[in-house]
Amino acid sequence: MEKSSIFYRAELFITRRRVYFIGGLILFMLIFPLFGFSVYIMRIATVIYIFSMLTLALNLVAGYTGQLSMGNAAFYAIGAYACTLCMVRLGMNFWFSMIAGAIFAGASGLIVGLPTLRLSGSYLTIVTLGFGEIVRMIIQNWDPVTNGTMGIRNIPKPVFFGLTLTLSNNGFYYLAIVLMLIIAFFCACIINSKIGRAFIAIREDEIAATMMGIKTIHYKVLAFFLSALISGIAGAFYAPMVGYIDPNTFTFDVSSQIICLAILGGLGTMRGMFFGSMVLIIFPEVSRFLMNYRFIMYGFILVLMMRFRPQGLLGWQSRVPYRFTGKMRRDLEKDNLLTE
Amino acid sequence: MDILFQQIINGLALGLVFALVAVGYSLVFGILRLINFSHGSVYAFGAHVVFFVVGFGLGPVLGIIVSIIVTGFLGIFIDKIALAPLRRKKSMGMAALVTTLGISNIIQHTLVLISGSHRKAFPDFYNFGLVTVFGVQISSRQFVMLGVSLILLLLLFFIVHKTKIGLAMRATSQNQKAASLMGINVNSVITTTFFMSGASAAIAGGLVAGYYQVVYPGMGFMIGLKAFAASVLGGIGSLPGALIGGLLVGIMESVAALYIGSNYRDAMAFIILIIVLIFKPAGIFGKKDVIKV
Numbered sequence: 052m053e054k055s056s057i058f059y060r061a062e063l064f065i066t067r068r069r070v071y072f073i074g075g076l077i078l079f080m081l082i083f084p085l086f087g088f089s090v091y092i093m094r095i096a097t098v099i100y101i102f103s104m105l106t107l108a109l110n111l112v113a114g115y116t117g118q119l120s121m122g123n124a125a126f127y128a129i130g131a132y133a134c135t136l137c138m139v140r141l142g143m144n145f146w147f148s149m150i151a152g153a154i155f156a157g158a159s160g161l162i163v164g165l166p167t168l169r170l171s172g173s174y175l176t177i178v179t180l181g182f183g184e185i186v187r188m189i190i191q192n193w194d195p196v197t198n199g200t201m202g203i204r205n206i207p208k209p210v211f212f213g214l215t216l217t218l219s220n221n222g223f224y225y226l227a228i229v230l231m232l233i234i235a236f237f238c239a240c241i242i243n244s245k246i247g248r249a250f251i252a253i254r255e256d257e258i259a260a261t262m263m264g265i266k267t268i269h270y271k272v273l274a275f276f277l278s279a280l281i282s283g284i285a286g287a288f289y290a291p292m293v294g295y296i297d298p299n300t301f302t303f304d305v306s307s308q309i310i311c312l313a314i315l316g317g318l319g320t321m322r323g324m325f326f327g328s329m330v331l332i333i334f335p336e337v338s339r340f341l342m343n344y345r346f347i348m349y350g351f352i353l354v355l356m357m358r359f360r361p362q363g364l365l366g367w368q369s370r371v372p373y374r375f376t377g378k379m380r381r382d383l384e385k386d387n388l389l390t391e
Numbered sequence: 392m393d394i395l396f397q398q399i400i401n402g403l404a405l406g407l408v409f410a411l412v413a414v415g416y417s418l419v420f421g422i423l424r425l426i427n428f429s430h431g432s433v434y435a436f437g438a439h440v441v442f443f444v445v446g447f448g449l450g451p452v453l454g455i456i457v458s459i460i461v462t463g464f465l466g467i468f469i470d471k472i473a474l475a476p477l478r479r480k481k482s483m484g485m486a487a488l489v490t491t492l493g494i495s496n497i498i499q500h501t502l503v504l505i506s507g508s509h510r511k512a513f514p515d516f517y518n519f520g521l522v523t524v525f526g527v528q529i530s531s532r533q534f535v536m537l538g539v540s541l542i543l544l545l546l547l548f549f550i551v552h553k554t555k556i557g558l559a560m561r562a563t564s565q566n567q568k569a570a571s572l573m574g575i576n577v578n579s580v581i582t583t584t585f586f587m588s589g590a591s592a593a594i595a596g597g598l599v600a601g602y603y604q605v606v607y608p609g610m611g612f613m614i615g616l617k618a619f620a621a622s623v624l625g626g627i628g629s630l631p632g633a634l635i636g637g638l639l640v641g642i643m644e645s646v647a648a649l650y651i652g653s654n655y656r657d658a659m660a661f662i663i664l665i666i667v668l669i670f671k672p673a674g675i676f677g678k679k680d681v682i683k684v
Contacts, residue, residue, distance in 0.1 A: 119485050166669040174668060176488065177426065177619060181661030184616065192654040303612070307492060314489060346500040353493025354473050357486040 072322070080228050084221045093224050095336055097292060100227035101285050102328040106313040107231075107238050107321070108281035113310070114318035115242060116274040117254030118168070121306050122179030125186040126279040128301035130156040130286025132190060132197060135206050135296060145209030149287040156283020157276055159186075164275035168268055183306055191298040202297025206290050223292045230288060234281055235321060241277065242321075250274055254319075304346075311349050314356055317363025326365050396527045398645040404533040404602075406641020407540035411595040412618035413625070413633035414547055415588035421564040421628035422584050425484070428491040429469060430592060431615020432498035435608055437462040437593030438600040439502055442513055451516040451601070458593040466589025467582050469494055475581075502608035510607045513600045532602050543594055547587070548630055556583055564628065613657060617644075620664040626674030635675060639663065 084093065105127060112120045134152035137143040143151070167178040190197045197203070209216050209226070216222025241247050249270045252260040261267050290296050308331070316327025331352075335345045356363070412434055419427045437458050444454035473490050519531040551557040562570040563580045571577045599614065600606045621640040625632025640660045648656040667674065 113485075117485070119488065167665070170668060170672050174623065174672070177623060178661075178665055178668060180616065181620060181664055185658045185661050188655060188658045307496070310489065310492070344500075344504075346496050347504070350493040350496030350500070353496070354490050357482070357490045357493070358473070358476055361482055361486045 076325075077228075077232070084224055090219050093221060094218055095332060097218070097224050097227045099325075099328050099332050100224075100231045101289055101292075102309070102312055102332055103231050103325045104234050104285040104288075105282055105309045106316065106324040106328055107234055108278040108285070109309050109313050110318060110321070110324055111238060111241070111250070111281075112274050112278045113313065114320070115247060115250040115254060116271055117257075118271060118274070119176045119310070120179045120275065120278065121176050121303075121310065122163070122181075122183035122186075123278065123282050123309050124301045124303065124305035125179075125183040126156040126160060126282035127286040127289070127305065128186055128190060128298075129159050130283030131290040131296050131301070132203075132286075133283070134287035135203050135290045136196065138207055138291070139203060139205075145207070145291060149284065152287030153280050153283040156286065157280035160276045160279025161272065164272045164279075168271040168275060180303070180306070183303060187298050187301060190301070197298075200298060202295060204295050206294050206296070208291055208294070218292065223288075227288065227292075230284065234284065235325075238281075239321060246270065246273065308349070311353055314361075314363055315352060317365040320363065320365055323363050323365040327363070330364075393527060394649065395646070396525075398649045399642055400527055400529055400533065402642035402645030403638065404536040404641075405645065406621075406638035407537055407544070408595050408599055408602075408637075409614070409618045409621045409641050410544060410634045410637025411540045411591050411598075412614060413622035413637045414544065414630060415592050416619050416622045417625075417628055417630060417633045418560075418584050418588045418591075420622070422560065422581060423474075423478075423487075425474070425487050426491070426619070427588070428488065428615075429494040429498060430491075430588065430619075431611035431613075432495040432502075433462060433465060433469075433589055433611070434592040434596045434615060435502060435606075435611030436465060436498055436596070437589070438513075438596030438606050438610060439506065439608070440593065441597040441600060442511065442606045445514060445516075451514075451597070455594060455597045458597055459590045462593035462596075463586040463590040465498075466585035466592075470581060470585045475578075499608050499611070506608070508608055510605045513604045513606050515604050516601050536598050536602055539594065539598060543591065544630075544634055547591065550587070551630060556580070560584060617657075617660040620660040623674055624664055624667050626676035629674075629676040632674055632676035 083096065088096075105123060108126075109120065109123050112118050130152040132152075133155035134145075134148040137148035137151045138145060163179065163182050167175055170178070191200055193199070209222075211222065211226075214220075214222065216226060218224070242250070249260070249265045252263065252265055253267050253270060257267055312327040312331050313324060314327070315331055316323030316325070331349075334348075412430070415430050415433075416427060419425060419430075440458040440461050441451070441454040444457045445451060449457075469491075473494055474487055477487050477490060522529050522531065522534070549557075551560060559570070559575045559580050560583070562573065562575055563577055567577055570580075595614075596611075600610075617640055618637065621636035622633045623636070624639060625634070625636030640663065643663055644656050644659045647659045
């Protein structure tokens with residue numbers, strides 16, 4: 052098979068253990084609505100998928116490329132607002148609006164990323180943080196377009212071949228699964244390609260990566276762009292699901308929550324993203340009566356995780372920089388190129 | 392024209408407070424190469440301690456003194472509990488960064504638990520009326536802010552540049568290993584640094600709470616970000632840089648409020664920051680780090 056084809060990349064990702072794990076998970080996700088849970092539970096489940104998309108996006112930048120971005124809520128916001136404005140003001144259909152949201156978010160990612168990714172790690176962190184605040188302020192004050200602090204109400208629901216998707220007919224739930232799986236598959240393809248190995252090389256040692264001829268800035272910008280794009284898709288999905296957005300939905304707390312979820316699951320792993328989202332979205336819902344303690348708990352989790360298990364709950368104990376799996380491993384073994 | 396001068400004076404008073412908070416970031420960054428994201432919350436904590444002590448009827452001076460001590464020890468506590476173990480384990484920089492983020496959450500929401508998230512009125516201590524200089528009105532609150540921050544910044548410069556512990560701090564920030572080989576107790580230097588950073592945050596908190604006459608747990612978030620922007624602007628790790636950066640952010644913000652509208656004033660710090668970083672990544676006073684392979 053052609054080595055650059057996307058199917059080859061997919062095959063690299065698929066090992067037998069993963070097939071069982073992912074297959075079982077997808078099966079469970081698909082039959083989950085059949086248990087007849089309330090709309091409230093279905094909504095929580097859908098939010099888990101949205102946060103999985105957001106953490107997958109962060110994972111590309113923070114987990115694989117090693118650059119901590121703290122402004123991902125801004126791309127989420129841009130995606131949500133761009134999509135909503137296209138639908139409400141321009142009367143576009145949901146699917147085109149979603150693409151527009153993704154494009155806007157990706158473009159803003161490029162605009163921030165190009166100048167700032169020349170800087171080293173901690174500077175990137177603060178610039179993305181500042182960018183998040185700038186975006187929130189623009190949304191809050193640009194009244195004629197964004198309706199300011201009032202937010203935008205009555206966002207129309209998407210229509211799929213004549214069927215209006217709502218939470219109660221599980222339309223959003225299934226759409227979220229499809230989107231998340233597409234994004235996860237896409238991320239898997241990226242990570243198992245030459246690009247992904249460049250990302251990991253940058254994470255492990257940026258100087259050494261440069262010495263090996265990797266154009267580090269190009270790859271950092273690419274990771275940042277993809278991350279913004281995916282966050283934008285999550286935002287564009289979120290807006291019509293809730294039907295109402297305002298600037299307070301996209302505060303710094305969301306950015307730090309995304310980081311918290313990703314770290315809890317294990318940065319640099321894919322299934323960790325889903326797992327982290329599941330735990331940290333479900334727990335506060337279950338313990339809603341502890342409302343004020345929730346953020347204290349986030350704080351303690353972050354501190355304790357960094358202290359005792361910085362690789363996350365599902366991270367590997369010893370961090371292996373890159374693990375060959377699937378077809379690539381078999382190819383390498385055949386040629387006796389694998390030294391482990 | 393008068394109104395422009397007025398705004399510049401307002402910006403100057405605010406800028407010195409930014410500088411005072413920015414110094415806290417710079418001290419810690421200089422020694423540990425770590426952005427201490429909990430600094431904004433430490434600042435809010437300091438303001439709350441002043442508020443509580445004043446609530447017992449003990450007056451602002453005692454309030455600030457108690458706050459300096461308590462908040463300074465909070466700084467040491469944070470370092471000893473959360474950051475020192477990470478240093479011993481030699482874990483990556485991102486881990487320490489995320490830890491400070493978590494501590495910030497803990498402090499801020501503990502304050503919410505203790506006193507509620509609403510804004511509380513802070514007594515108006517520093518108000519002795521207005522002074523008019525060349526047609527510019529300066530309130531006595533601004534005088535207090537200007538005076539106290541200036542004195543404190545000078546004191547900090549004195550400590551860092553003229554005393555023995557300051558010499559040890561500068562040596563440690565140059566090269567930790569070499570400093571410890573020269574007989575400097577690096578751990579006690581780090582402890583002192585965290586105490587100074589917490590103490591300066593407490594004073595800034597007390598001043599700003601008195602200036603706006605309001606305290607609330609979230610008060611440190613925005614000023615923390617802006618002060619951080621200011622310290623990066625001036626060249627993080629450099630004390631004169633923190634001062635210049637703070638003043639620059641304060642004045643630009645006040646002037647922007649005049650010409651662009653007060654809605655966007657909070658964004659100014661970050662816009663300046665991004666522009667400066669593009670052209671001069673090390674900041675105005677910063678030296679470029681030599682990367683060792």
